[in-house]
Amino acid sequence: MIAAPEITERNYLTGKEGVLSWLLTTDHKRIGLLYVASITAFFFIGGLFALLMRLELLTPPSDLVSPETYNKLFSMHGIIMVWFFLIPSIPATLGNFVVPMMIGARDLAFPKLNLASWYLFNLGGIVTLYAILRGGVDTGWTFYTPLSTTYSTTYVIAAAAGIFISGFSSILTGLNFIATIHGMRCPGLTWFRLPLFIWGMYASSLIFVIATPVLAITLLMVAVERIFQVGIFDPALGGDPLLFQHMFWFYSHPAVYIMVLPAMAVVSELVSTFSRRPVFGYKAVAFSSLGIALVGFLVWGHHMFVSGQSIYSALAFSLLSYLVAIPSAIKVFNWTATFYKGSISWDTPMLYAIGFIGLFTIGGITGLFLAALGLDVHVTDTYFVVAHFHYIMVGGAVMAYLGGIHYWWPKISGRMYPEGLAKLAALTVFLGFNLTFFPQFILGYLGMPRRYAAYPPEFQVLHVLSTAGASILGVGYVLPLCYLIWAWRYAPKAPPNPWRATGLEWKTPSPPSVHNFDETPVVNYGAYDYEALKGELGLG
């Protein structure tokens, strides 16, 4: 490690004090931390629902909770985790914190809009929590019609309103990032000198801006049909239930890429830093992000292979789904190749990156099963699908989020974290995750449908394994929460660049000053150019 220069000037954490200085801040770093607080709360609320579900599923009958309650649990688990944790997780926290520093800027293009996004996000969250406290919602996170518009007697409109409001936070964050990345790069920082994290953020911002309005309109239509009995989706009123599915998945499939592109973006940073090599095939990895974002808009119908849509449109959606898998495959192979002849450190962020690559590969590969039309028929709407998307979203996105939090922790807090404990937590998460979700692939193959409060007894053994895994996973998630809170005050102080990484964010002090850089940096080298920076980084 490079010896830490004594930091005397006030940094972004100490610059202004008091609760109001946080609630009215326009500093992208502080807003990033505000988001960390919000999504951490939502993560543990959603996790609590998951825990209750796993406990219910220990035994075949629905004995711990009633089927009605179970239905609310999985609905609220999905809603909270997708919209109030996964979607904002990496962009709104790490993205907010890091993007301006990575491109040598003092802040995002629209700092006040950024703060407004956080308030909108929380307002949406509070409205959704209100729906939950009033009695919850039981439609599943997918709000399929006409169940949601006509038959459900729960708080559908309140829950949808919360998601609707928080959607504006997504749109504004996306706009902010796009404007910032276009207009605020420091001198010399051309597009192909950008860290791959920026490419990933840019690609996911595009999806934020293009897809989210479709979700907003769809939810609005659900509310209109529910309140005014206007026939849009319910055939009894003259509507078409498949129209809802098309509109919902037109948003929600790209939304999967909103969750995983930022995760890939983090992993590219981790893989380069901890193998001290440029990411193998930089341009291929950069363009694969854009490729995923664009082709990702054309594959929504693969959620509907047994829905009754035309078999010929199913054919097109299957083909396009295989095409969108190729850029993901490129990333996995290129990351693996980056390890070759590298200088691999086994620090905690790298463990998470390796875990991400492994679990994302399993998630991606099982996606190939689901994209194959004939194979999808049997396993769709079973636990196979549940396992598949948890491998992508939890094994992928959450692992990358945790890896990123550890990686940038010295920058965020100005302190290190306890490495031994962090390694233990990473290992616990990895093992607990696999024990939770791998049995679910088998359950799905055996025919266990998803969203079942009660199930035939022959599935019990696998469910017990899954619940056992979930309790280990829970410990793995509580551990970092505890030691990071401890580390915030008590861990050893961090130098500006503890990992000898190349990103501009590491040229700021730890924690950074309010305006990040005293002088605007000038870049005359490519991304991950360790050769050019070896003197500065003390390498060789």
Next chain:
Amino acid sequence: MSNFTASYNLFFWIMAAVCGFVAAGIAFFLILFAARYHRRRESELPPQIQGNAIAESLWIGIPFVLFMGMFAYGAKLYFDMRLPPADAMEIYVVGKQWMWKTQHPEGEREINELHIPVGRRVKLTMTSEDVIHSFFIPDFRVKQDVLPNRYTTLWFQATKPGKYHLFCAEYCGAKHSGMIGWIYAMEPHEYQAWLEQGAAEGGMASTGEKLFHQFQCANCHHFDGRGPCPDLQGLYGSTVQIGGGTSVSGPTTVVADESYIREKILNPRAKVVQGWKEGYMPSFQGQIDEEQILDLIAYIRALSPAPGGAIASGSGGALQGAAPQPTIIGPEATSIHNTAPYRP
């Protein structure tokens, strides 16, 4: 087990082998490199490799070829599953919160159960009375969503007698996990015995005939072509000339299948037969349930000759070449011909 089980399993495990091999390879190299190239000193600077066009082309090209193979294999299996053969025996399914009602053309009705013979192709025509459900028989490897206001179909051929799970696979509300049942695949002679022992109320077509009178359809749909509405003999399976209506933009043709007949019962203004007055028939929406519609369709179907003898609708002509059978008699007030034989 069904005709799809073996080919599905083969495909699944080939995929698992190919994909498992690739995943194991990635894991192997990740761990190997992480161990082999573990950082030896803090300031180590490894060789800076930017990329390799040949390697990257390989791992774009090889997956692409594999993916296209998976796509083609999957599409083949899917089309086999999705296109029911013409000679399949028909069974009708109505899903509702939270039960499955199944109905055999001979009249047997079951709840949360379905008896079928092994060795025969079975086609299910399905609809829902409320929300979307999904008819899922894991051991048969078949699944199809069941939608309100629309018929979807599913087919299979059971290959081994036994008792198999039936699940609802599309979340449908409070008792979704209770919307389950059993499929009983029986030897054909046992199936025949089962059918006979239970048939009391008559076949679907004869129930449909009663409904035809009950709803006073016969008042307008005369069988001599002179009534105010089209003669329904020979309608089923024929190609109908459409002159206009609320769900079409102009003259077109439509095959008079289950969906068309159902739509005409519930929304007669949707597709108006060329040459007939619009708005004459009232809608039966809300007065008739899905099972009754299926019975009516079975009756109208019985008014037509076996598949192949398409007769232009609205012509009012008598059935040509269909041997009169005494099994089902048309509405007495209007009938001048015996109707076509009904064979499931």
